Amino acid sequence: MTSSILFFGVAAGSCISGPISDSFGRKKVLFSALAIQTVFSLSQVFSTSWPQFCALHFIVGMAAVSNYLSAFVIGMELLGPTMRTVFSTLGSCMFFGVGYMLLPLMAYYIRDWRLLVLALNAPTVLFLPFWWFIPESPRWLLSQGRVEEAEDILRQAAKKNNVQAPLVIFDRAEVSLKHEEPPATIWDVVRSRDIRWISVTLWIVWIDLSITYYVLSLNTSNLHGSIFLNCFLSAVLELPAYALSWVLIRYCPRRLCLSLSLLFGGLMILFIQLIPSDMTFMAIALEMTGKFGVAVAFALIFPYTAELYPTVLRTTAMSVCSMVSRIGSISAPYLLYLRSSSVALPYTLVGSFTVLTALISLLIPESFGKPLPDSIAHMQEFKGSCRRKKRTQDTQMDEHGIRDHLALRFE
Incomplete structure (x- = not known):
C-alpha cells in the first residue's frame, strides 16, 4: 500500500510539473522540487503515525518525479548531440542504478x-547549491x-570551451516569429492526429515498461535466498x-x-514458465x-521520447508519459498478488504484454x-498515417539554424 501511495504521488507530480516547467522554466521547477523533496523526506523521520507517513510519502513522490x-x-536541451546521449544513458540511468545498488546495502546495515x-x-541537501552552477535551458529561453x-x-559555454562565439548568435526576426506562436498546452499532446497517435503509442510502451520493471523489481523479495542480496544483484x-x-x-x-x-525481455519472462520448479536458480x-x-x-x-516532442511541449509530454506510466507502477504490486491464485499468472501476463508492446x-x-524539434509544427508524422508531409522550408531553417547553434556551443 505504501508503494502504491508513493506512485500516486509520482502520478500527481507528473501531471502538474510538466506544464509548470514549460511555463516558468526547467531550472525553477528542478530546484523547487528538490527543496520540497528534501524537506518532506526528512520530515518522514519524525512522523508519528502511518497516515502521516503516507501523506508525506505522497508529497515526496510528487517532488521526486518533478525534479527528475x-x-x-x-540536460537534453542544454547539451549537444554527443554529450546528450552520454547524459541520457550513462548519466541519469547509470547513477540511478548506483543508487539502486546502495539501497539494499544501506538497508542491510541500517x-x-x-x-x-x-x-x-x-x-539531497548537498545538491541545492547547484542552483548557482546549472543554467536555464537556452532552448526554453528562446x-x-x-x-x-x-x-x-551560450557565450559563457563558448568561453569555457575556448570557442569564439559569433557576434550575432540568433536572428531576432526568426526567434520573434517563433515566439508569436500560441503557447503549447497539455492538450497539444493529443490535439492533432499524428501527435495523438505518437503519444498513444508511447503511452503503451511507458505503461508496459513500468509494469514489467516494477513487477520484476518488487518480486526480488519472493526469490530464493537473501532479499538483500537478490535486490543488490538485480540492481x-x-x-x-x-x-x-x-x-x-x-x-x-x-x-x-x-x-x-522489449521482445528479448518479454520472451525471457515467458520462458520462466517452462523451467521445472526444482531448477530455481535457472528461473x-x-x-x-x-x-x-x-x-x-x-x-x-527516456531520450527517445524527449527527441520526438518539441521544446515548447517537451517537459509537458515527458510528464504526461510519466503520469500514464504510473498506471503500471501502481498496478505492479497487485499483479504480484495474483501469485496466490497461480504462481505463473503474473509473469505470463507481463511477458505477453511486453512482447505485444515490442511489436x-x-x-x-x-x-x-x-x-530536436523546436515547435509543434516540426514534429514528425506518425508512421502509421497514410499521408506523408514534405519537409518545409521552416523545418530546414530549424535544422540548420537555432539548433545547430545550441549543439555547437555545448558540444
Whole structure:
C-alpha cells in the first residue's frame, strides 16, 4: 500500500510539473522540487503515525518525479548531440542504478527505518547549491523570446570551451516569429492526429515498461535466498544494461533497439514458465536476463521520447508519459498478488504484454540522427498515417539554424 501511495504521488507530480516547467522554466521547477523533496523526506523521520507517513510519502513522490523530469529535460536541451546521449544513458540511468545498488546495502546495515530514511535523504541537501552552477535551458529561453539570456549562456559555454562565439548568435526576426506562436498546452499532446497517435503509442510502451520493471523489481523479495542480496544483484544487473543502451542510442536506430530489447525481455519472462520448479536458480537467471532487456528499453525510452516532442511541449509530454506510466507502477504490486491464485499468472501476463508492446513500438517514428524539434509544427508524422508531409522550408531553417547553434556551443 505504501508503494502504491508513493506512485500516486509520482502520478500527481507528473501531471502538474510538466506544464509548470514549460511555463516558468526547467531550472525553477528542478530546484523547487528538490527543496520540497528534501524537506518532506526528512520530515518522514519524525512522523508519528502511518497516515502521516503516507501523506508525506505522497508529497515526496510528487517532488521526486518533478525534479527528475526537469533535470532530464534541461540536460537534453542544454547539451549537444554527443554529450546528450552520454547524459541520457550513462548519466541519469547509470547513477540511478548506483543508487539502486546502495539501497539494499544501506538497508542491510541500517535496520531502523527512521535512520535509514535519514541516511537516504540527507545527501539531497548537498545538491541545492547547484542552483548557482546549472543554467536555464537556452532552448526554453528562446521559446519564451528571451534571446539575450539564451545568448549569454551560450557565450559563457563558448568561453569555457575556448570557442569564439559569433557576434550575432540568433536572428531576432526568426526567434520573434517563433515566439508569436500560441503557447503549447497539455492538450497539444493529443490535439492533432499524428501527435495523438505518437503519444498513444508511447503511452503503451511507458505503461508496459513500468509494469514489467516494477513487477520484476518488487518480486526480488519472493526469490530464493537473501532479499538483500537478490535486490543488490538485480540492481547490479542494470549497470551493464545502461552501458549497452548508451552504445545503442549513440550508434543505432532508436525504434529497432527499443523493439528488440522489449521482445528479448518479454520472451525471457515467458520462458520462466517452462523451467521445472526444482531448477530455481535457472528461473532466477532467466528473470534477471529478462530484467536486463527491460532495463535497456527503459534507458532508451527516456531520450527517445524527449527527441520526438518539441521544446515548447517537451517537459509537458515527458510528464504526461510519466503520469500514464504510473498506471503500471501502481498496478505492479497487485499483479504480484495474483501469485496466490497461480504462481505463473503474473509473469505470463507481463511477458505477453511486453512482447505485444515490442511489436507496437515499431509504429513510433525514428529520431536517430535528426535534430530536436523546436515547435509543434516540426514534429514528425506518425508512421502509421497514410499521408506523408514534405519537409518545409521552416523545418530546414530549424535544422540548420537555432539548433545547430545550441549543439555547437555545448558540444
